[in-house]
Amino acid sequence: MGDSDKHIIETLISIFTIDKGKVKTLLIRKKDEPYKGYWILPGGILAGNETIETNISNNVFEKCGIYNLYIEQDHIFSDLHRNPEKRVIACSFIGLIDSISIKIKKEERPHIESAWFSLNAIPKMGYDHEQVIEHAIDTLRKKIVNTNILKSLFPSDFTLPELQSVYESILNRPLDRRNFRKKFINLGLIEDTGYKNEGYNGRPAKLYRFKENIKERDLF
Amino acid sequence: MGDSDKHIIETLISIFTIDKGKVKTLLIRKKDEPYKGYWILPGGILAGNETIETNISNNVFEKCGIYNLYIEQDHIFSDLHRNPEKRVIACSFIGLIDSISIKIKKEERPHIESAWFSLNAIPKMGYDHEQVIEHAIDTLRKKIVNTNILKSLFPSDFTLPELQSVYESILNRPLDRRNFRKKFINLGLIEDTGYKNEGYNGRPAKLYRFKENIKERDLF
DNA sequence: GCAAAAGTGTTTTCAATACACCCATGG
DNA sequence: CCATGGGTGTATTGAAAACACTTTTGC
Structure with missing residues (x-):
């Protein structure tokens, strides 16, 4: 060689x-x-x-x-x-x-x-x-x-509008807010922390976190 | 170095x-x-x-x-x-x-x-x-x-039961024959050649081919 | 009280699923 | 005529998509 x-x-x-x-x-x-x-x-x-x-x-x-x-x-x-x-x-x-x-x-x-x-x-x-x-x-x-790979992108506290915005920017198309929430909450991957994201304009958003020990799975 | x-x-x-x-x-x-x-x-x-x-x-x-x-x-x-x-x-x-x-x-x-x-x-x-x-x-x-990658696996003439059998062996689970046909035909990726697969036991199966110039797309 | 952003419910549409009978051929 | 495998239709279920108004906060 x-x-x-x-x-x-x-x-x-x-x-x-x-x-x-x-x-x-x-x-x-x-x-x-x-x-x-x-x-x-x-x-x-x-x-x-x-x-x-x-x-x-x-x-x-x-x-x-x-x-x-x-x-x-x-x-x-x-x-x-x-x-x-x-x-x-x-x-x-x-x-x-x-x-x-x-x-x-x-x-x-x-x-x-x-x-x-x-x-x-x-x-x-x-x-x-x-x-x-x-x-x-x-x-x-x-x-x-098709996966919940984005789990690695989010710290313990995030809001659903933030999560949606990330999906929109990667997919490069708008998503319906109500349908996005419905889908993501029903998937059972995330949970409400009980806290809110206060101090910004408008109504404070609930803070969520990804559940631990969720294995990678199909989403859409 | x-x-x-x-x-x-x-x-x-x-x-x-x-x-x-x-x-x-x-x-x-x-x-x-x-x-x-x-x-x-x-x-x-x-x-x-x-x-x-x-x-x-x-x-x-x-x-x-x-x-x-x-x-x-x-x-x-x-x-x-x-x-x-x-x-x-x-x-x-x-x-x-x-x-x-x-x-x-x-x-x-x-x-x-x-x-x-x-x-x-x-x-x-x-x-x-x-x-x-x-x-x-x-x-x-x-x-x-999620893709039609299997196009490369099939010659110009194949039957739907053959195609289904391949999906079953790769996915390692059975699929319903009627639903599989419905889905694949509706996807518009394949077309009937007009010929039949004669000479085997049972009713001859129709022969299909993948359409040309179909870009890779999501299936399921 | 107004601006700004979050949250929610219903209807429609379509795809996925489950399921049983008939058809075409070879022998 | 029978064994073998191929082809078809319908009803149900569930998810996706479309859509408008109300709620909570900061200022």
């Missing part, structure tokens, strides 16, 4: 969270050439002594300060020239985290510029990362229709 | 087809140690000048004589010790082919022993390939509920 049969593998991750009822994704500004100044997905080079999953977990913690992230494989990108400098094969992941668990202490990572972008305002990105994140969004869209 | 940051990547594929109304998968007998005599999934080592998709297509043609295979990525297996000799990262695929298109000319490949196995009779396999094929079957099961 020649050296040409060994490959550089990088991991990439599209991390999604909910910020003020909107789905956002975490990007990093690249500091050096190529694509200096462009936004890219977080990730890293796979070393010999780690699985792709441990690599992703470690990278996300080191670069973004996020741990306990829910991750799932998405897709492999192996086009020969996706990296202009050398052949790199990308294993892309989807990550979901609730906003309460995010602690990006910028002062601890002065060398890394990162920001959250709304799905409809993703900037021009380096490499093929726009294609990678589009694939991740598409996978996420397919998944939320 | 040290040499430990470069990796051997292998592709593996679980190829499914329909043989006499049953779903079967193609395995290869390993001829050398380790796992000599065990059955394994077809696949190969990724070279520097190919994508994982071209590698799979080429391997499936060279080792199994199958071309024009529908392929889809399934999962990456990167456990450190999944191969007892060295670190190898596996990119696993799902392949679907209709039985008419299969031409495994054994006389042309005397050095390769291959066989089709029913899903409920998969033998003991080498490496972690049982885990890999289980993952592929599970992915296939999830997909046939």
